Amino acid sequence: MDREVNRDQNQAREGSPWKGLGVIIAKEMADHLTSARMRILEILIVLTAAGTGYAALQNISGFGNQDEFLFLKLFTSAREPLPAFAGFMGFLVPLVAIALAFDAINGEFNRRTLSRILSQPIYRDALLLGKFLGAFGTLALVLAAIWLLIFGIGLLGLGVPPTAQEVSRSFLFLLTTIIYGGFWMALGMLFSVLFRQTATAALGSIAVWLFFTAFWEILANLAAQSLLPIQHGFLEELMARARLELVLSRISPNTLFVEATVALLSPAVRSLGLILPFELQGAILGAPLPVGQSLLMIWPHLSGLFAATILLFALAYIAFQRKEIRV
Amino acid sequence: MTDYIIETNNLTKKYGEFIAVDSLNLQVKPGEIFGILGPNGAGKTTTILMLLGLTEPTSGNVNVMGYDPARQPLSIKSRAGYIPDQVGFYGELTARENLAYIARLNGLSKSESEQRIEFALEKVGLSEVENKAVGTFSRGMCQRLGVADVLLKKAQLIIMDEPTQGLDPESVRGFLNLIKELSQDGISILLSSHLLHQVQEVCDRVGLFHQGKMVLCGTVAELARDVLGAGYHVQIKANGKIIDDLRQIPGVIDVKFQAPDCYSLVAKRDLRAEAARVIVNAGGQLTSLDIESLNLDDIYNTYFKEVNHGPRG
Numbered sequence: 252m253d254r255e256v257n258r259d260q261n262q263a264r265e266g267s268p269w270k271g272l273g274v275i276i277a278k279e280m281a282d283h284l285t286s287a288r289m290r291i292l293e294i295l296i297v298l299t300a301a302g303t304g305y306a307a308l309q310n311i312s313g314f315g316n317q318d319e320f321l322f323l324k325l326f327t328s329a330r331e332p333l334p335a336f337a338g339f340m341g342f343l344v345p346l347v348a349i350a351l352a353f354d355a356i357n358g359e360f361n362r363r364t365l366s367r368i369l370s371q372p373i374y375r376d377a378l379l380l381g382k383f384l385g386a387f388g389t390l391a392l393v394l395a396a397i398w399l400l401i402f403g404i405g406l407l408g409l410g411v412p413p414t415a416q417e418v419s420r421s422f423l424f425l426l427t428t429i430i431y432g433g434f435w436m437a438l439g440m441l442f443s444v445l446f447r448q449t450a451t452a453a454l455g456s457i458a459v460w461l462f463f464t465a466f467w468e469i470l471a472n473l474a475a476q477s478l479l480p481i482q483h484g485f486l487e488e489l490m491a492r493a494r495l496e497l498v499l500s501r502i503s504p505n506t507l508f509v510e511a512t513v514a515l516l517s518p519a520v521r522s523l524g525l526i527l528p529f530e531l532q533g534a535i536l537g538a539p540l541p542v543g544q545s546l547l548m549i550w551p552h553l554s555g556l557f558a559a560t561i562l563l564f565a566l567a568y569i570a571f572q573r574k575e576i577r578v
Numbered sequence: 579m580t581d582y583i584i585e586t587n588n589l590t591k592k593y594g595e596f597i598a599v600d601s602l603n604l605q606v607k608p609g610e611i612f613g614i615l616g617p618n619g620a621g622k623t624t625t626i627l628m629l630l631g632l633t634e635p636t637s638g639n640v641n642v643m644g645y646d647p648a649r650q651p652l653s654i655k656s657r658a659g660y661i662p663d664q665v666g667f668y669g670e671l672t673a674r675e676n677l678a679y680i681a682r683l684n685g686l687s688k689s690e691s692e693q694r695i696e697f698a699l700e701k702v703g704l705s706e707v708e709n710k711a712v713g714t715f716s717r718g719m720c721q722r723l724g725v726a727d728v729l730l731k732k733a734q735l736i737i738m739d740e741p742t743q744g745l746d747p748e749s750v751r752g753f754l755n756l757i758k759e760l761s762q763d764g765i766s767i768l769l770s771s772h773l774l775h776q777v778q779e780v781c782d783r784v785g786l787f788h789q790g791k792m793v794l795c796g797t798v799a800e801l802a803r804d805v806l807g808a809g810y811h812v813q814i815k816a817n818g819k820i821i822d823d824l825r826q827i828p829g830v831i832d833v834k835f836q837a838p839d840c841y842s843l844v845a846k847r848d849l850r851a852e853a854a855r856v857i858v859n860a861g862g863q864l865t866s867l868d869i870e871s872l873n874l875d876d877i878y879n880t881y882f883k884e885v886n887h888g889p890r891g
Contacts, residue, residue, distance in 0.1 A: 265650040274682040282668075363666025367727065370630055370660035371683040372652040576632055577623055 271373035279385025352439030437563035589638035616787030659728020669713030718749030818862025
């Protein structure tokens, strides 16, 4: 009966677009978790966690346990030549996310499996979202495992249990890292739809990552200098230029992630923008903010990352729906 | 309901200015093997993709098993199997794992899928290698696994795109036998190919595609009558100047020179005996005299020669 009704209206597409989604997610995750690519990434990440965790532990013992947030120091404390764990993640997570997504669709094309899969009773929607969620689940799983690893190292090495404040802050850091990974994953996915060659898609994604990591800061700086040149040396001029530079640099997902990380893992940070001395009147310097206040501070950052992820995924979705699947 | 398992009505697909499929009216009866023939780029694959709802028609109607592919693709795709041109599988998974994934996508229960996979692998003769990674399979094995793949969902209709391309002669023979077996089990089959003698061997009816149009449609015998003209085709191998003498035999429609000492004769009746006498009387040496079987290759060649060199008269 329903079918007849649909037919008369001749508009509605039969069935749910998510039919088969669970099957695809399960298959993708199984593939990722058993693939050689994932082995390499896992080794890389575990080494990172162990290395930075160990270095941080040694640093912390040197502090004489003065600090209030010892556990958070595990994530932020660095010892030459290694950067801190949080910094390392900002660098590694995009690579892992891209590695999981760059051949999602074009890989199926090249293996000539795409038309066979799409001739099963599922829609393209389910395939694309299933691929994304499968890779995303894998990433979340791996990052959660590493987060627990760092926690374990901390418990063993420090011998003090983390406070609720520390647990919630580091958990929010984990979530932020996963969302950040989602952005690069959506980018890799988009390129995997746009480019037929997997190597091109991988290179394209890496190029965008490199652009934001290495060049965006410089470009933001240059743009601010040329748009708002300092003519008289007034404070207002300097402030305006610094603000513009900050706004520009925040277009980069890297900046968003780094700022969010700083706010989450360093409770004493009370602003991510410019602060003039008079604005600090009455503030107790070094006093930690509650978790809620820190979260409030980075809420725009998280929303921005999330929105960018959804935007990229939507673009990938549109491109994939319009793609001719003939090989 | 119509009497056809596939019916299209003025089906058209344009890519920009290019018309890939032009006002196609295709009808396939239940239980038959229908062959789509044509050179590359004639619109065969595009037609198949539109039948499955994998590409949207620009205009026209399609009806596959009573469903509209553009609006009800799931109903069609759960009842029809598609074996694409050079079908691919996940190389790192075994044959059984590949099939199990497809079974899950079709929503089969675990016990049911076990049973059907067993049956399908048995049917295509891959039971012995079911736990080997598909990456090690030959082209022919992959193609048979493709058939197992569509048997899983108990398809009533199987659509194959160039199923024998790239197979060695032995595999081709095996595969054509498999197609015949499937047809005997009551499955309707639509296959596209440009390898004519193979299509001729298995197909009940064929449609000849040219530049997006189906220019001819019918059994091989019907096409032969349409294109090659009615009558008997006799191939003569003999030396000597015999062509004019042959032309004067009553009942001969035409005699064509094919190659040195080789002629093709079209006649209203079987006049091999008279032809032999004429050749011998003319002083020629007769080496062979054969009735040509109706051959798709000839139909095809003749048709396209006429299309390319002006209308046939």
